[in-house]
Amino acid sequence: MATNSTRRATAEVSTDLLKGSIRFFTIVLMVTAAAAPLVVVSTYIPISFANGAGMATALTYVAATLILLVFAVGFAQMAKRITAAGAFYNYTTQGLGRPIGLGAGWTVMLAYSMIVPAISGGFGYFTSAMLENYFGWAVPWWVCSVAGVILMFVISYFKVTLTGKILGVALGLEVLVVFFVATAVIVQGGAQGQMPEVFNPAGWLAAPAIGIGFFFAFWSWIGFETTAIYGEETTDPKQSVPRATYIAVITLGVFYSFAAYAGIVGFGDQTMEQAGSLVGDYYFVLADMYTWHFMRVLMDFLVITGFFACAFAFHNNASRYFFSMGRDRILPAALGRTHDKHKSPYVANGVQAAIAVVVILLFALGGADPLLQLGGWLPIFCTAGVVFVQLLVSLAVIFYFNRVGRSGPGATWKTLVAPAIGVVAQAIVLVLLVVYIPFLAGADVVVVNLIPLYVLLIALAGVVYALYLRKRRPEEYARIGKIYDEEELPDALDATVGGEAPARH
Template sequence: MSAPDSSRGLASGRLGVWAIVFFVMSAAAPLTVVASGAPLTVMLAGVGGPGAMLAAGVVLMVFAVGFTAMTRYVRDAGAFYAYTTEGLGAPVGSGAASLTTFGYTALLLGFYGFVAFFAQVTADGLFGLDLPWAVWGLLIAAFVGFLGYRQVDMGAKVLMVLLTAEVVLLLALSLAVLVQGGPEPLSLAPLSPSNWLTAEGAGGLFVLGFGAYIGFEGTAIYAEEARDPERTVPRATYIAIGFLGAFYAFTFYCFIAAFGVEGVIAAATPEGFADLPFVWADTYLGTSAVKVLQVLIVTSFVACLIAFHNACSRYLFSLGRSGLLPAGLGRSHPKHRSPYVGSLALSAVSVAALLLTAVAGWDPYLDLGLKSYGTGVVAIVAAQALCALAVLAFFLRDRRGHSPLRVVVAPVLAVAGLGAGLFLILTNFTVVTGYTGFVNGLLMVLPAIAFVLGVVWYVARPPTPEAVEEETPAA
């Protein structure tokens, strides 16, 4: 094989464990998950949210056991694509690439709708700055695009600041409840299986539960840019899932304790559930905390956008380098070693989506936000399940010295758990989007269409031998 072209590779050795952790945890957007998910879970199914968050985390931790075992054998910025190709073959891998790229792009566009909406409301309410939502969306898109174009560690530093701020606020709110005490005695009811496994509406809890972790799989995306990836990627994955699981369960529990088990159920009405996080902040930390919460909800979405923009641009880079997409997408910046062509393409798509939404008179939250987010969650959970199956197939052919527990039993359990999670999401899809009927059906089908198109594209136009040779080889 000829010497690798530096323009076809990313900057190696730039990211340590914590830099990767900040990327994937920011993609999960913990503040927005708690602020929106905690009251919604109560309205949908009572107080079982903390237990459901832990259960989803356990399933994903089991998935991570086999997923991270492949790190030493496959290092590629298109992790799901590369892993699925190794395990299930190139046509299915191409389908997984299309499915994952669709999912990440849909999530990216959905978060632009959310952040534009909240930025307008927050800027007007707190600072009297009344600008159209589209202006905020475009300004944020320019900022995210700038970071995506530059070195990957620059984005990690920004995420470190933003993520730390939102985590500190939520911990302060939670600890304030425990120190000051709520209106009712503390209860273990939120962790009881009768409230998160068998309760009416429990399926809706797992829609939000699995959606809350979306982005954790991004640890493997950065393997090519990580220092000592055989150690860095598994550690970052376990830290991210473990922290998110414990953090979600703890903060959801403290949210419930802030009102009491009976009180929170009474307060979480369709008319007032969305205001409960602000009531929580005002009651336990004062009006200043409410203002900080409003600002950090916006910055949490910005952090999420940075993380997803980075992840998706690396998928485009990997697919361009492998020949599945135009080769130009597989070029890295000569100075920054970033996937700058893919980043620019994503920025263009994001700006186009914001402008289309504005010109068409659509609502940024309901139309661009919820619809894109809903179909994106389906796509990524389906890609996770497919990847778990690929990991199982890969190691069934040769365990490569790993124990059966890690590379056979864990992937089998992951396939079962993620398959069940996908079923719950699809059968409770209106919880995610707020829509019913044809719109919901179309949004659920789009990921399947993306997968089929990826398979067909590969069969009709397989990568050239030269493009395949230029791919990053498995270790």
């Protein structure tokens, strides 16, 4: 039997995040850092030129912007009703019931968790190259990657506002540099003048692998859900989260489309050929051609901070999913603890850091390439998992508002029509990704080609575990997707698509 002191110790364990610590501007910085503009421009857009959407890459980013903007309509409506660190996990639970909610939660949690080592591989690669080129130090990429992850844990141990300040400085510099280089290319007319024809949809028919083009486009946005993940720590989340989501989707879409168009103009008809040979040096060469050499040097350093900022943002995202599951007692309760002083989910941060280090070391021991394999194969899984969960969230929006009712101007568009379009659009993207995975990874790489199966098995495992809890441990089952907000949810939530009452206070 527990003693009084044991009960007091248990009761004193902190499980609350630091409410009101994050302001609107910090949310925008966090989600934009997760999208990593310079990382996308320096690495993924050139790969799409050569092996994805080809000359239609800029158009593909425009299309991805519109698809995600439509998805954001329903997502924002859920954010106005529900504030929770689990975001996709909580939204799906409230709309589609606990079993599907837990399946979605596990899928997105593991997808975000794997993004950290994937991006850290790029951080290690570019850091190792920078140390060799500028200082003559031969440091293995994996040492740099592991050191980066350890630094992420140390910083995230403290208040998340420190994270926002760090990301803000790095992000501001990299956005300015890329914008300057892209503008210089376009203003000077590139290799053969402006090329508005690249926005003709017929260009998709000539693309090397349009599914891969959309994969890289959606991968470039992975993490914009950050706006909702930090809802519990945000001042006025019901207003801040929806506004930050729209701003992030639109500004990133314009930025990526602009940078991709500049990349095409820079080399003109030779774009695909040059991208195939230059790959990660593509935009660095453009900087040398159309600006000054010191811009190239600045990009060499900023690409490192860009990779770090991106991995850092996802480290915090994944940690909050582990925290949310721990707080709900779906995973060990220790994951749901927060620091007594800083209110950071320090246990979850430590677990996420350990997972990232183990994955990095496993790839290093296997002799993997940090960019093409660690940084190329894992993103396929991450993107497939997140797009699949976004599809479920769109369905959840429809079912949730079917239950609680629709009111206000444009309610049918916001909570029925737009989410339905989002379901169809994301289903098409998933099909294209599945069809073109062998093209990206190689037809003989079985472990990569089975990625869609992994995603389904993880989601199914979550559903099965939820059903097990419902039968064997009903109290824990009732906590799945619980909302930790000040406001009670509407009484209409007592019915769901599965005929069960969803989680509430």
